[in-house]
Amino acid sequence: MKISAVLRSPYALILPAIALCLIFSVAPTAMSVRDSFRSVDYVSGADKFIGLANYRSIFTDDVFLRAFKNSVLFMFGVTAFSVPFGVAAALFLDKNGFIRNFTQSVIFTPHIVSFIAVATLWMFMMDPRYGILNYILGLLGLPPLRWLMDSSTSLLSLAIVAVWKTTGFNALIVIAALQKIPAELYESARLDRSTPARTFFHITLPTLSPILVFLVTASMISAFGTFDIVKFMTEGGPRNSSNLMVYWIYRTGFLHFQIGRAMAGAVILILFLAVVSAVNLALAGRRAHYQ
Amino acid sequence: MRKSFVLLTAVIILALSFLAWRFSKSPDSAPVVDSSAETGRDGETVEVLFWNVFADDTSTGEFLARASEAFMKENPGVKITVNGQGGYDAIAERLEAAAAAGNLPTMAVIEETFLGRFHPIVAELSRYLPDAVIENYQPGLLASGYIGDGLYAVPFNRSMPVLFYNKTKFEAAGINSPPATWDEFRETAEAMSDRENGVRGAALCWDTDAWIFESVLYSWGGDILDETNKKVVFNDGGKAAETVRFFQEMEENGTLFSPYNHQEDPWITVATEVLQGRACMMLGSNGMYSLYSQWMADAGYELGIAMQPSFGDTPSVATGAGNIVVFGGAREEQKAAAGKFLEFLARDEYAGEYAALTGYLPVTKTAANSEKLRAWLSEKPEYQAVIEQMMYAHRRPFTKNWKNMYGVIVEELEACLSDKRADAAEAMESAAAACQKIMDENPD
Numbered sequence: 001m002k003i004s005a006v007l008r009s010p011y012a013l014i015l016p017a018i019a020l021c022l023i024f025s026v027a028p029t030a031m032s033v034r035d036s037f038r039s040v041d042y043v044s045g046a047d048k049f050i051g052l053a054n055y056r057s058i059f060t061d062d063v064f065l066r067a068f069k070n071s072v073l074f075m076f077g078v079t080a081f082s083v084p085f086g087v088a089a090a091l092f093l094d095k096n097g098f099i100r101n102f103t104q105s106v107i108f109t110p111h112i113v114s115f116i117a118v119a120t121l122w123m124f125m126m127d128p129r130y131g132i133l134n135y136i137l138g139l140l141g142l143p144p145l146r147w148l149m150d151s152s153t154s155l156l157s158l159a160i161v162a163v164w165k166t167t168g169f170n171a172l173i174v175i176a177a178l179q180k181i182p183a184e185l186y187e188s189a190r191l192d193r194s195t196p197a198r199t200f201f202h203i204t205l206p207t208l209s210p211i212l213v214f215l216v217t218a219s220m221i222s223a224f225g226t227f228d229i230v231k232f233m234t235e236g237g238p239r240n241s242s243n244l245m246v247y248w249i250y251r252t253g254f255l256h257f258q259i260g261r262a263m264a265g266a267v268i269l270i271l272f273l274a275v276v277s278a279v280n281l282a283l284a285g286r287r288a289h290y291q
Numbered sequence: 292m293r294k295s296f297v298l299l300t301a302v303i304i305l306a307l308s309f310l311a312w313r314f315s316k317s318p319d320s321a322p323v324v325d326s327s328a329e330t331g332r333d334g335e336t337v338e339v340l341f342w343n344v345f346a347d348d349t350s351t352g353e354f355l356a357r358a359s360e361a362f363m364k365e366n367p368g369v370k371i372t373v374n375g376q377g378g379y380d381a382i383a384e385r386l387e388a389a390a391a392a393g394n395l396p397t398m399a400v401i402e403e404t405f406l407g408r409f410h411p412i413v414a415e416l417s418r419y420l421p422d423a424v425i426e427n428y429q430p431g432l433l434a435s436g437y438i439g440d441g442l443y444a445v446p447f448n449r450s451m452p453v454l455f456y457n458k459t460k461f462e463a464a465g466i467n468s469p470p471a472t473w474d475e476f477r478e479t480a481e482a483m484s485d486r487e488n489g490v491r492g493a494a495l496c497w498d499t500d501a502w503i504f505e506s507v508l509y510s511w512g513g514d515i516l517d518e519t520n521k522k523v524v525f526n527d528g529g530k531a532a533e534t535v536r537f538f539q540e541m542e543e544n545g546t547l548f549s550p551y552n553h554q555e556d557p558w559i560t561v562a563t564e565v566l567q568g569r570a571c572m573m574l575g576s577n578g579m580y581s582l583y584s585q586w587m588a589d590a591g592y593e594l595g596i597a598m599q600p601s602f603g604d605t606p607s608v609a610t611g612a613g614n615i616v617v618f619g620g621a622r623e624e625q626k627a628a629a630g631k632f633l634e635f636l637a638r639d640e641y642a643g644e645y646a647a648l649t650g651y652l653p654v655t656k657t658a659a660n661s662e663k664l665r666a667w668l669s670e671k672p673e674y675q676a677v678i679e680q681m682m683y684a685h686r687r688p689f690t691k692n693w694k695n696m697y698g699v700i701v702e703e704l705e706a707c708l709s710d711k712r713a714d715a716a717e718a719m720e721s722a723a724a725a726c727q728k729i730m731d732e733n734p735d
């Protein structure tokens with residue numbers, strides 16, 4: 001076959017995308033895996049193979065283990081709230097009308113606001129002395145909290161911010177999915193005198209299941225990879241109580257100059273997320289109803 | 292068709308592999324300097340890129356802009372570009388990235404302890420500085436620039452922890468001299484506290500790199516590392532815990548303000564408390580003297596400055612802040628130009644002006660005695676104590692791991708002044724063990 005024919009073929013057309021993917025995704029991942037088995041120092045230029053030493057080191061590092069545990073908790077916590085809240089908000093907003101359209105826009109706004117602005121806003125609200133959250137707790141007769149500054153509430157505080165920011169996005173996706181459910185299904189349910197709850201559990205939820213699988217998987221991956229609010233709001237503190245995996249990787253690699261250990265952490269992160277995604281898809285495969 | 296596709300893909304992968312190999316660093320390659328600054332051949336202008344810690348609109352940034360302008364007038368063949376990088380940690384982080392990318396500046400200000408990290412890539416300076424200039428630097432400030440017999444960094448914006456106090460309030464309370472020992476510090480804090488009105492006698496911030504803790508520990512007779520710089524000794528005999536407990540007790544009995552119960556920046560919080568008269572003294576960097584004096588004057592108070600209190604008769608204080616390094620990968624003419632600029636900055640008129648402008652220490656002996664600084668000191672006689680304090684400078688930790696280690700230490704220190712459940716002995720023991728682990732796993 002002539003080379004000109006090859007260049008016009010579908011394979012040739014996707015080659016630029018493949019090349020970009022190789023350069024910006026596959027190659028860095030491969031280099032991370034490579035560096036995770038090496039002792040790398042950008043300043044001295046030292047670079048030698050050390051086998052599994054980086055992995056052994058991080059699995060005996062209390063800070064890494066704490067960050068991993070925090071990330072798992074954070075991932076489940078954020079997903080457990082942001083997806084159901086998104087579905088609930090979508091069910092409420094899935095109608096036309098000025099108020100509901102306006103509310104749709106409002107609820108989606110946190111998703112498009114930069115995380116730095118979101119973090120600043122919440123830091124004001126969570127300020128132990130002047131924040132509105134403690135003011136509200138006071139009105140309810142509850143003791144004030146130290147939110148980001150207390151090791152027992154810092155992770156929870158970050159989770160609240162993450163849920164607030166992602167719920168709107170989830171709601172929007174679910175609204176789009178709801179609008180694709182054929183009206184006849186609801187009409188049949190009405191004729192059969194199905195209760196709203198029965199209609200939700202037997203028509204709405206099964207029909208939404210593919211999109212919910214996507215949302216749960218995406219939300220878990222996104223929550224596990226959270227970096228910006230940790231960096232800006234707590235820097236992992238106090239005492240690593242809000243340290244998450246990606247922040248640990250950043251701090252280890254760029255602040256503590258231990259590239260090999262940071263890359264070992266990154267490989268663990270990739271493997272963990274691959275397992276989470278595979279489990280999600282496998283479990284969902286049995287229950288999701290694809291049309 | 293499929294064969295051609297496989298062939299094309301293989302070609303791309305091979306090309307990528309080649310590029311990755313070509314641009315990856317070989318084990319012994321030294322990081323190179325920003326190529327945009329590589330000039331100087333055939334009489335062209337030599338460009339020197341200088342990374343400074345402070346932003347361009349700060350007093351240091353403006354001073355360097357003026358000084359580099361004057362230098363370039365004297366040396367028309369050299370172009371100095373000064374870029375503010377936003378802090379010691381930020382500059383260290385960027386230098387790390389620049390070293391990896393082969394894009395280093397010609398010279399940079401680094402926190403003095405970061406020489407432990409960057410020494411493999413910095414130039415030995417005695418080749419570029421005349422002996423007379425080197426000998427004129429204050430020995431206490433130059434010490435941290437030496438590795439063995441080689442000089443790798445020279446002092447620029449250097450500081451030491453000092454005691455700032457509200458002179459107006461002290462005088463009103465009938466206290467005529469600032470505390471010289473830690474016992475006096477505690478007694479004075481007690482005397483100055485007015486619990487009913489929320490006034491504390493003292494305020495304390497450990498600093499983001501545990502610098503204040505380090506200095507207080509030295510004054511307690513402790514050290515961070517042993518002489519070999521391999522063994523963590525800061526809590527040997529419970530010394531660090533004892534130091535921390537001292538301040539914890541003051542915080543518990545309401546005579547010490549801790550910024551770690553507040554969400555804002557600890558330094559700003561502490562300074563604000565002192566400035567607004569809600570705390571009466573604090574430890575801080577003498578580099579903030581001019582700024583704090585102005586703030587206090589605006590608030591209707593006079594700021595006093597004194598040596599950091601000591602535990603016994605012999606004070607011992609950490610030095611700190613910025614040294615200048617020149618990167619070894621720079622072209623020879625760039626390094627020579629950087630050396631000339633360092634010599635220029637060490638002139639009395641500039642070193643003296645900079646000290647008077649900011650409150651940072653005069654880095655040369657002759658600048659300390661210069662007319663300019665003497666005139667300034669005649670207006671601020673108390674500052675003389677800070678200059679005298681230089682003779683009590685204690686050596687700093689020298690390890691590439693210090694940044695990692697002080698992060699661990701600060702976490703525990705902050706908890707000790709914010710969390711009532713934190714036990715100082717346990718916290719310092721845990722910090723010392725974690726620091727030793729860091730050093731053992733990443734030997735220098």
